[in-house]
Structures are given as structure tokens and as C-alpha cells.
Amino acid sequence: xxxxxxxxxxxxxxxxxxxxxxxxxxxxxxxxxxxxxxxxxxxxxxxxxxxxxxxxxxxxxxxxxxxxxxxxxxxxxxxxxxxxxxxxxxxxxxxxxxxxxxxxxxxxxxxxxxxxxxxxxxxxxxxxxxxxxxxxxxxxxxxxxxxxxxxxxxxxxxxxxxxxxxxxxxxxxxxxxxxxxxxxxxxxxxxxxxxxxxxxxxxxxxxxxxxxxxxxxxxxxxxxxxxxxxxxxxxxxxxxxxxxxxxxxxxxxxxxxxxxxxxxxxxxxxxxxxxxxxxxxxxxxxxxxxxxxxxxxxxxxxxxxxxxxxxxxxxxxxxxxxxxxxxxxxxxxxxxxxxxxxxxxxxxxxxxxxxxxxxxxxxxxxxxxxxxxxxxxxxxxxxxxxxxxxxxxxxxxxxxxxxxxxxxxxxxxxxxxxxxxxxxxxxxxxxxxxxxxxxxxxxxxxxxxxxxxxxxxxxxxxxxxxxxxxxxxxxxxxxxxxxxxxxxxxxxxxxxxxxxxxxxxxxxxxxxxxxxxxxxxxxxxxxxxxxxxxxxxxxxxxxxxxxxxxxxxxxxxxxxxxxxxxxxxxxxxxxxxxxxxxxxxxxxxxxxxxxxxxxxxxxxxxxxxxxxxxxxxxxxxxxxxxxxxxxxxxxxxxxxxxxxxxxxxxxxxxxxxxxxxxxxxxxxxxxxxx
Numbered sequence: 001x002x003x004x005x006x007x008x009x010x011x012x013x014x015x016x017x018x019x020x021x022x023x024x025x026x027x028x029x030x031x032x033x034x035x036x037x038x039x040x041x042x043x044x045x046x047x048x049x050x051x052x053x054x055x056x057x058x059x060x061x062x063x064x065x066x067x068x069x070x071x072x073x074x075x076x077x078x079x080x081x082x083x084x085x086x087x088x089x090x091x092x093x094x095x096x097x098x099x100x101x102x103x104x105x106x107x108x109x110x111x112x113x114x115x116x117x118x119x120x121x122x123x124x125x126x127x128x129x130x131x132x133x134x135x136x137x138x139x140x141x142x143x144x145x146x147x148x149x150x151x152x153x154x155x156x157x158x159x160x161x162x163x164x165x166x167x168x169x170x171x172x173x174x175x176x177x178x179x180x181x182x183x184x185x186x187x188x189x190x191x192x193x194x195x196x197x198x199x200x201x202x203x204x205x206x207x208x209x210x211x212x213x214x215x216x217x218x219x220x221x222x223x224x225x226x227x228x229x230x231x232x233x234x235x236x237x238x239x240x241x242x243x244x245x246x247x248x249x250x251x252x253x254x255x256x257x258x259x260x261x262x263x264x265x266x267x268x269x270x271x272x273x274x275x276x277x278x279x280x281x282x283x284x285x286x287x288x289x290x291x292x293x294x295x296x297x298x299x300x301x302x303x304x305x306x307x308x309x310x311x312x313x314x315x316x317x318x319x320x321x322x323x324x325x326x327x328x329x330x331x332x333x334x335x336x337x338x339x340x341x342x343x344x345x346x347x348x349x350x351x352x353x354x355x356x357x358x359x360x361x362x363x364x365x366x367x368x369x370x371x372x373x374x375x376x377x378x379x380x381x382x383x384x385x386x387x388x389x390x391x392x393x394x395x396x397x398x399x400x401x402x403x404x405x406x407x408x409x410x411x412x413x414x415x416x417x418x419x420x421x422x423x424x425x426x427x428x429x430x431x432x433x434x435x436x437x438x439x440x441x442x443x444x445x446x447x448x449x450x451x452x453x454x455x456x457x458x459x460x461x462x463x464x465x466x467x468x469x470x471x472x473x474x475x476x477x478x479x480x481x482x483x484x485x486x487x488x489x490x491x492x493x494x495x496x497x498x499x500x501x502x503x504x505x506x507x508x509x510x511x512x513x514x515x516x517x518x519x520x521x522x523x524x525x526x527x528x529x530x531x532x533x534x535x536x537x538x539x540x541x542x543x544x545x546x547x548x549x550x551x552x553x554x555x556x557x558x559x560x561x562x563x564x565x566x567x568x569x570x571x572x573x574x575x576x577x578x579x580x581x582x583x584x585x586x587x588x589x590x591x592x593x594x595x596x597x598x599x600x601x602x603x604x605x606x607x608x609x610x611x612x613x614x615x616x617x618x619x620x621x622x623x624x625x626x627x628x629x630x631x632x633x634x635x636x637x638x639x640x641x642x643x644x645x646x647x648x649x650x651x652x653x654x655x656x657x658x659x660x661x662x663x664x665x666x667x668x669x670x671x672x673x674x
Contacts, residue, residue, distance in 0.1 A: 001125045001126065001127045001128065002124070002125070002126070002127065003026060003027045003028075003029070003126065003127055004024075004025060004026040004027070005024075005025055005026075005124060006022055006023070006024050006025075007022065007023040007025070007105070007120055007121070007122040007124075008020060008022050008120070009021040009022060009023070009107075009118055009119065009120030009121075010118065011111070011115040011116045011117070011118050012116035012117045012118065013111070013113070013114045013115040013116025013117075014114050014116070015051065015053065015113075015114045015115050016115065016116065017047075017048075018046060018047060018048040018051040018053075019044055019045065019046050019047070019048075019051065019053060019078070019115055020044070020045055020047070021042065021043070021044055021107065021118040021120050022042075022043050022044075022045060022120065023040055023041070023042060023043075023105060023106070023107050023120050023121075023122070024040075024041045024043050025038060025039065025040045025041070025105055025124060026038075026039050027039075027093075027126050027127075029126075029127065029129055030092075031129055031130065031155050031156045032156050032158050032211055034094065034095045034097075034099060034129050034131065034211075034216070035092050035093060035094050035095060036092070036093050036095065036101065036126050036129070037090055037091075037092050037093075038065055038066065038090065038091055038092075038093050038103070038105070038126070039088060039089070039090040040063055040065050040088065040089060040090075040091075040105050040107065041085050041087070041088040042061060042063060042085070042086040042087050042088070042107040042109075042120070043083060043084065043085050043086065044076065044078060044083070044084045044086055045082065045083050046078050046081075046082040046083070047082075049082065051078075052078065052079040053076060053078050053111070053113055053114075053115055054075075054076055054077040054078060054079055054113075055075060055076040055077075055111060055112045055113050056075050056076075056077060057075070057112070058073040058074055058075045058076075059073065059074065059075075059076065059109055059110060059111055059112045060072075060073055060109055060110070061073070061074045061086055061087050061107065061108075061109040062106075062107065062108050062109060063087060063089050063105075063106070063107045064104070064105065064106045064107075064121075065089065065090075065091040065093070065103070065105050066091060066093045066103040066104065066105070067103075067104070068091045070089055072087050074086045074087050074109075076111060076113070076115075087107075093126070095126070095128075095129050097131070097216070098128070098131060098217075099128040099129035099130060099131040100125075100126075100128045101125070101126045101128075101129075102123060102124070102125040102126070103123070103124060103126070104121065104122070104123050104124075105121065105122065105124060106119070106120065106121030106122075107119075107120045107121070108120070108121075129155070130155030130156075131155065131209065131216045131217040132207070132209045132216065132217025132218060132219050133152050133153060133154035133155065133159055133161060133207060133209045133217070133219070134152070134153050134207070134219055135150045135151055135152040135153065135161075135207050135219075135221065136150070136151045137149075137150060137205065137221050137223050138150075138151070139223075140223055140224060141200075141223070141224040141225075141226065142187070142223070142224075142225060142226065143187075143225070143226045143227070143228045144187050144188070144189050144191060144192050144225055144226070144227060144228060144231075145186070145187065145188075145189045145228060146186070146187060147184050147185065147186045147187075148184065148185050148186075148187065148223055149182065149184050150163065150175070150182065150183050150184065150185070150207075151181065151182055152180075152181040152182070152183070152207070153181070154181065154209070156211070158211065158212075159209055159210065159211055159216075160177050160178060160179050160209075160210045161175075161177065161178060161183075161207060161208060161209055161210065162175055162176055162177040162178070162208050162210070163175035163183065163185065163205055163206065163207055163208070164205070164206045164208065165185075165203050165204065165205055165206075166203070166204040166206075167191055167194045167195070167201060167203045167204075167225075168194040168195065168201060169194075170194050174205065177210065187203075187225055189274065190274070191225075192227060192231065192273075192274035192275065193274050193275030194275070195225075195227060195275075195320075196274075196275045196276045196277070196319050196320065197276075197319050197320060198227075198320060198321075199226060199227045199320050199321065199322070200224055200225065200226040200227065201224075201225055202222050202223070202224055202225075203222065203223050203224075203225050204220060204221075204222050205220070205221040205222060205223060206218055206219070206220055206221075207219045207220075207221065227320060227322070231273050231274060231320075231322065232273070232318070232322045232323065232324050233270050233271065233272050233273070233276075233278060233316045233317070233318045233322060233323065233324040234270060234271050234272075234273070234324065235268065235269070235270045235314060235316060235324050235325075235326045236269045236270065236271065237267065237268055237269035237270075238266075238267070238268045238314045238326040238328065239266070239267045239268075240255055240257075240264050240265070240266055240312055240328060240330055241254075241264075241265050241267070242257060242262055242263070242264070242265070243262075243263040243264070243265040243297055244258075244261060244262055244263045246261070246412065246413050247261055247262050247263075247413070249365070249412050250363065250364030250365050250366050250412060251364050251365040252333070252363075252364045255328060255329065255330045255331065256330070256331045256333060256364075257300065257330060257331070257332050257333070258300070258332070258333055258335045258363065258413075259300060259306065259307050259332050259333060259334050259335045260300055260335055260336075261300060261335060261413060262300045262332070263297050263298070263299050263300070264285070264297065264298040264299075264300065264312075264330070265296075265297050266283050266291075266296050266297070266298060266312070266314070268281060268283075268314050268316070268326075270316040270324065272318040272319070272320075273318075276318040276319045276320050276322075277318060277319045278316055278317070278318055278319075279317055279318060279319050280292065280316070280317040281314065281315070281316045281317075282314070282315045282316075282317075283296065283298070283312065283313070283314055283315075284311075284312070284313045284315070285298060285310055285311070285312045285313075285330070286306075286310040286311050286312075287306040287310060288306065300332070306332055307332050307333065307334045308331070308332065309329060309330075309331055310329070310330050310331070310332055311327055311328075311329060311330075312327065312328050312329075312330050313325060313326070313327040314326045314327070333361075333363045333364075334361065334363070335361045335363055335413075336359070336360075336361050337360075337361075337411075337413070337414035337415075337416065338358060338359070338360040338368055338409045338410065338411050338414060338415065338416050339358065339359050339360070339416060340356065340357075340358050340407065340409060340416050340417075340418045341357040341358060341359060342355070342356060342357040343355075343356045343357075343407050343418040343420060344356075344420060345403075345405040345420040345422050346422070347397065347422050347423070347424075347425060348393075349399065349425065350395055350396060350397050350398070350399060351393055351394065351395045351397065352382075352393070352394050352395075352397050352403070352405070352422055353391065353392070353393050354372065354382070354385070354391070354392045354393075354394065354405065354407075355390060355391050355392075356385070356390055356407060357390055358370075358387065358409050360387075360409070360411050361411070365412075366411050366412050366413070367411060367412065368387050368409055368410065368411050369409070369410050369411075370384075370385045370386065370387070370407065370408070370409055371406075371407070371408045371409075371410075372384075372385050372405065372406070372407050373405075373406050373408075374403050374404065374405050374406070375403070375404045375406075376401055376402050376403035376404055376422075382394050382405060385407075397422070399424060399425035399442065400424050400425070400430070400442035400444075401424060401442075401444070402421060402422060402423050402424055402444055403421075403422045404419060404420075404421055404422075405419070405420045405421075405422055406418070406419050407419075407420075423441055423451060424438070424441045424442035424444065424451075425441075425442065426440065426441065426451075428440065430442045430443050431443075435447075436448055436449060437449070438450075438451075439451070439452075440452040466484075466485055467485075468484075468485040468486060468487045468507065469484055469485065469486045469487075470486075470487060470488070471486050471487065471488045471497065471508070472488075472493070473493040473496045473497065474496045474497070474498075475497050475498070476497070476498040476499055477497065477498065477499040477500060477508070477518065477520075478498070478499050478540055480508065480510055480518070481510065481516050481535065482510060483510050483511060483512055484510055485507070485508070485509060486507070486508040486509075486510065487505075487506065487507045487508065488505055488506060489505050489523075490505055491503065491504055491505050493505075494506060499540070500520070501520060501522075501531045501543035501545075502522055502531075504522045504523060504524060505522075505523045506520050506521060506522050506523060507520070507521050507523070508520050508521075513534075514536060515534055515535045515536035515537070516534070516535040516536075517532065517533075517534050517535075518532065518533050518534075518535070519531075519532050520532070520533075520543070529545065529546075530545075530546045531543040531544060531545055531546065532544055532546060545580060545581050546580070551577070551578050551609060551610075552575060552576070552577045552578075553575070553576055553607055553610075554573060554574065554575055555574040555575065555576055555585075555587070555604045555605070555606060555640070555662075556604060556605075557574070557589055557603060557604050558602045558603055558604050558605070560591060560592055560593055560601070561589045561590065561591055561592065561603050561604065561660075562589065562590050562592060563587070563588075563589065563590070564587070564588035564589055564590040564659055564660070572587050572588045572659075573587050574586070574587035574588060574589055574604065574662055575587050576606045576607065576610045578609060578610050578668075581667050581668055582665065582666075582667060583610045583612070583665065583666055583667070583668055584664075584665045585606070585634070585640070585662045585663060585664050585665075586662070586663055587661070587662060587663075588659050588660055588661045588662060589603045589604065589642075589660045589662065590657055590658060590659065590660065591654055591656060591657070591658055591660065592656060593656060594653050594654065594655055594656060595642065595653060595654040595658075596653055599643065600633075600641050600642070600643040601641060601642055601643070602639050602640070602641050603632075603640045603641060603642055603660065603662070604640045605638045605639055605640065606634065606638045606640060607638065608638065610638075610668070611634075611635075611636055611637070611638045611668070612634055612635075612636055612666050612668055613636060613668060614636055615633065615634070615635050615636060616633065616634045616664065616666050617631060617632075617633040630642050630643070630654065630660060631643050632660070632661070632662050632664065634664070634666075640662060642654070642660050
């Protein structure tokens with residue numbers, strides 16, 4: 001690229017070595033108009049001073065500039081000069097839109113003398129005329145609401161500019177058309193609504209360059225714009241109130257709660273700014289697990305150790321990841337339900353002496369009340385008792401009657417009760433003439449009513465047997481250590497009883513040996529079964545099935561297999577047999593298509609009552625007459641599969657009709673599958 005230059009040429013005549021034609025060119029740029037005035041001069045230059053070419057009559061000369069051709073008649077006279085400008089002409093040449101320009105120039109003619117003719121031409125590239133202005137952006141990273149400065153470098157003082165922006169697909173004008181080379185733009189806070197899932201965003205800037213009303217170029221820039229640190233969620237409400245109406249009766253102050261009983265209702269309200277949204281609310285109370293909800297109930301039921309001053313903190317997070325917190329101090333008061341530490345009623349002739357020791361939680365306005373009632377000789381209230389006095393004497397109790405004394409204590413939340421049986425007054429023997437005899441007491445029930453230990457030297461014959469003791473729901477068999485007969489008649493109730501071998505109704509026999517032995521028999525129409533376990537040195541052993549269960553069933557083949565042999569009843573019929581905890585598989589399948597030696601294929605499924613507790617794999621030999629073998633597996637889901645077929649130490653395919661035995665034996669402990 002240049003603004004001037006020379007193109008050399010030659011003459012065709014006999015004197016061509018003494019003179020040469022050249023094109024000398026120069027260009028003057030008009031930046032505003034994006035043009036160049038290109039002047040081309042045809043010049044003859046003489047190299048031999050003894051040579052005097054001339055043609056005063058003139059000759060026709062043609063000069064072409066960028067396709068613009070013109071002719072003129074020009075004389076030649078180099079008698080007194082070594083250089084003659086034959087002709088010059090100027091043409092205004094437009095540049096391309098980007099300011100570049102290449103063009104062809106040429107000069108030609110016939111001298112009419114022994115120089116002959118000439119034709120000088122060539123291509124020239126002009127200097128590029130600057131078009132789009134450029135600018136620097138400062139700073140390149142700033143916050144919404146702050147001002148960015150631009151410094152524009154332009155090619156012409158007549159150029160004007162405007163600056164547009166695009167943020168996340170939304171465009172607008174940052175700087176209106178201006179002649180200033182140092183404009184500024186304060187980034188509107190409202191544009192943050194286009195950046196809702198991050199804390200910064202790249203904003204694209206376009207610098208448009210104008211010459212008058214004509215846009216002559218565009219350049220692109222970018223600036224990183226950040227969400228100010230002050231733009232966070234706003235929490236307008238965070239409250240903790242008691243939701244348990246019973247606790248409300250205790251008159252606790254605001255933000256005071258009760259251990260193990262309160263239901264702390266947490267309510268919050270939060271908002272985000274400039275288009276963001278609240279995506280998460282978390283409540284943390286010291287000593288408790290985080291709760292991912294801003295409106296929730298924290299149930300203290302069962303929380304026995306968390307008491308004292310606590311901090312409840314609400315944390316909200318918006319879609320930009322910004323957080324806000326609000327905390328409040330709460331107090332959790334210790335609480336235990338009313339408790340009967342001791343309770344006794346002792347007969348003193350016709351008087352009964354009641355002693356008790358009780359405790360309750362003195363929190364808020366909580367109080368304790370007592371009720372002492374009796375059944376037996378007479379039913380009704382025994383008398384009034386209070387918390388502060390622990391010993392009472394009540395009279396009027398017949399010596400020949402037993403009484404059941406019940407004490408119930410209650411605070412504003414819970415209650416507890418205890419029962420004491422007060423027997424008749426002591427009597428070595430009491431003969432109730434019409435009904436029976438009492439020994440060690442007054443006779444009250446039956447033909448023989450005994451108080452005290454009984455020793456029998458001889459057989460005890462019972463016509464109607466023993467009465468079994470009912471085991472209620474939610475009991476624990478670990479607590480049944482006393483010799484006797486027990487039972488539960490309901491499957492639904494049995495499911496709630498701890499430490500049973502199955503969730504079925506049952507009868508239980510408890511015996512003494514070195515420790516304790518429990519024998520539990522399951523009631524089942526088709527499969528009754530019995531378990532035993534032992535208690536020794538403070539530890540219960542596992543339940544063990546005693547056997548007595550037997551079941552046999554043919555195994556149906558899966559798709560692609562048949563029962564080997566003549567079908568059901570043959571010696572090769574695939575069978576599953578369970579005897580107690582022992583399961584046996586026997587028989588064989590036959591495949592109806594070739595099985596690849598490395599594939600695992602399902603052959604059948606065994607019933608639930610025979611499924612192992614884990615996967616079992618065995619190698620079955622003598623597969624077909626050739627001595628082949630294969631691996632057979634039984635899964636805990638009951639699937640029987642075959643894989644890894646072999647012959648003479650090599651893995652091979654199982655051809656159609658192969659003898660795929662399933663013989664194996666294993667133990668099972670499952671019982672829920674009966």
C-alpha cells in the first residue's frame with residue numbers, strides 16, 4: 001500500500017534502449033468521503049544524452065485510471081532535456097466500504113518516430129482510509145449503577161458516534177449520537193432484571209461510526225457488569241410462635257417453648273430485588289437439623305436433650321445465590337411429664353396408709369393435681385391429697401375386703417397413674433361357710449383363696465388347664481421372663497410387638513433353665529411353625545426355626561426352556577423342596593435355542609418361600625452325556641440362571657436340548673415368605 005509510485009515500461013522501436021516510458025502516480029485521500037484523487041503522469045526518461053528524439057507534430061496518448069480512459073495528442077521534444085512529462089491526468093477514485101482500494105493504471109501510444117509504440121500498465125494498492133473509529137472502555141469490570149467511560153479514536157473530526165448495548169438478548173442505546181470522543185454511560189440499575197441467575201454478566205457494546213447520516217463502520221466491545229453486593233434478598237418477616245395449644249395454657253413468654261412438646265411454628269416472608277426470585281429458605285435452630293422451608297413447624301416431640309437459650313436463624317437464598325439472614329433468640333424450657341417415683345398403700349387394720357413421692361416440671365403456670373380412688377369393698381374417692389404432703393391415713397376399710405387403690409397425677413400436658421392392691425387383713429384361716437376357705441387372708445374368691453407361697457408334695461391335676469396371659473400391642477418379648485403361657489391372637493397387633501420372629505399371631509411358652517427359654521408357635525392355616533430362643537447372662541439369642549415345615553413344588557421353565565425328560569413327574573422334573581430351613585433344587589431344564597458360553601440366561605423362578613437370603617452360585621457337572629458342565633445360580637429374587645458352559649476345560653456353547661441340571665442345597669432363614 002502506498003500513496004505514490006512508479007511503473008516502468010519499454011518502447012518497441014530500434015531506439016528503445018536510449019529512452020524508457022514510465023507511469024508516475026500519486027494519490028491524495030479524502031477521509032470524509034472515502035475517496036482518493038489519483039494522478040497518473042506519463043513520463044519519458046532519456047538515458048543517452050546524445051540522443052535527441054522529438055515529434056513536434058504530436059502523437060495520440062491514452063491514460064487509464066481505474067477503468068477511466070482518456071486520450072490526448074501530445075508532442076515529443078527531448079532535444080534539451082532528459083525527462084519529459086508527456087501528459088498527466090487526475091481521477092477521483094472511491095474506496096471500498098472498509099477503506100481499502102486496489103486499481104489498475106495504464107498509459108499507451110505510438111510515438112511516430114523510431115522509438116516505436118509503448119504500453120505501460122500495472123496494479124496499485126492505495127493506503128486504506130480509516131473508516132470505523134475505535135475506543136477504549138474503562139473500567140472493564142464495574143457494578144450496575146456505576147459509570148463506564150469511553151475514549152474514542154476517530155479518523156476524521158467530522159465523524160460522529162453512537163454506542164448501543166446488548167444484555168442477555170435485550171438491546172438498547174447507551175450513548176446517543178455524539179461528536180464527543182469521551183462520552184460516558186451510567187449503567188441503569190433496572191438492567192439487573194436481565195441478570196437473575198448470576199452475580200455478573202458480560203454486556204456487549206457496539207460503537208457505530210457515522211459520516212453525516214451515513215454509518216461507515218461498527219466495532220464490538222464488551223464490559224463485565226456485576227450485581228452490587230448490596231443487592232440481596234430482603235426478609236420482611238420471621239416469627240416463631242407456639243402451635244401446640246396445650247403449651248399455650250402455660251403462659252410462657254413469646255419465643256419460649258417446652259422441651260419434647262412444643263411445636264414451633266416458623267413463619268417467614270422474603271423478597272428479592274430486580275427480577276431475581278427466592279429459591280430456598282432454610283431454618284436452623286441450634287441443636288436441631290436444618291429445615292429447608294421458610295414456613296414450617298419444628299416439632300420438639302421426642303427431643304429430650306435440647307434445652308436452654310437457642311438461636312433460630314432464617315437464611316433465604318435468591319436465584320443469584322445471594323443470601324440474607326434473620327435471627328432471633330428463643331428459649332426451650334426443660335420439661336418432663338409428671339412422674340410417680342413411689343406409691344404404696346398398706347393396711348393397718350381398718351385403716352390404709354398411703355405414701356407417695358411424685359415430681360413434675362414447674363415451668364410457666366404448670367401445676368399438678370392428684371386423684372386417689374378405690375375399687376373393691378366400696379368404689380369412689382379415697383380422699384384428697386396434695387403435692388406437698390406425702391403420707392396419708394384413711395379409715396373405714398373392711399378387714400375382709402381387698403381394695404384396688406389408684407392414684408392419678410396430672411399436669412396441664414400429661415398424666416400418670418399407679419395402682420396398688422391392698423389385700424384383706426391377715427388371717428391364718430378364714431372359713432366362709434357358704435363359699436370357701438381363705439388361707440393367710442380372708443376368703444374373697446373361689447373355693448380356696450390363698451395369700452402366700454404354696455408348696456405341694458404330690459401331683460397337681462388340673463381339669464380345665466392354665467389360663468394364658470394376653471400380650472398387648474406394642475409390647476416387647478424381651479420383657480417376658482416369667483414362666484407361663486402367653487399369646488396374642490391378632491396379626492395386626494403382632495406387627496407392633498417387638499422382637500418377634502414373624503408378624504403373625506402366636507402363642508408363647510416361657511420356661512426357666514440356666515437362663516430363660518422362649519418357645520413361640522406361629523398360627524397359620526397352612527404352615528404352622530415354631531421358633532425358640534434363649535436368654536442367658538443378659539443377652540437374648542436369635543430365633544431359631546425348629547423345622548416341621550415341608551413343601552414341594554415344580555419349577556416352571558422360563559421362555560426358551562422346557563422341563564427335561566418326559567415332563568411332569570419324571571425323574572428329571574425340576575423341583576424345589578423345603579424342609580424346615582433346608583431347600584433343595586433337583587431336576588433339569590433343556591434349552592430350545594443355542595446358548596452362548598459366556599451369557600447368563602434365566603431358566604426359571606422359584607417361589608418366595610424357597611428363596612435364599614443372598615445370591616448362590618454352584619457348578620453343575622455331567623451336563624449331557626459328553627461330560628459338559630455349567631454354572632447354575634439362584635438369586636435372592638428367586639431367579640434360576642445358567643452361564644459359563646464348559647467342555648473338556650474349554651468354554652463352549654450349550655446346544656439345543658442340553659441337559660442343564662439344577663441340583664443344589666442351601667439354608668434359608670427367611671420366614672415372612674410362608
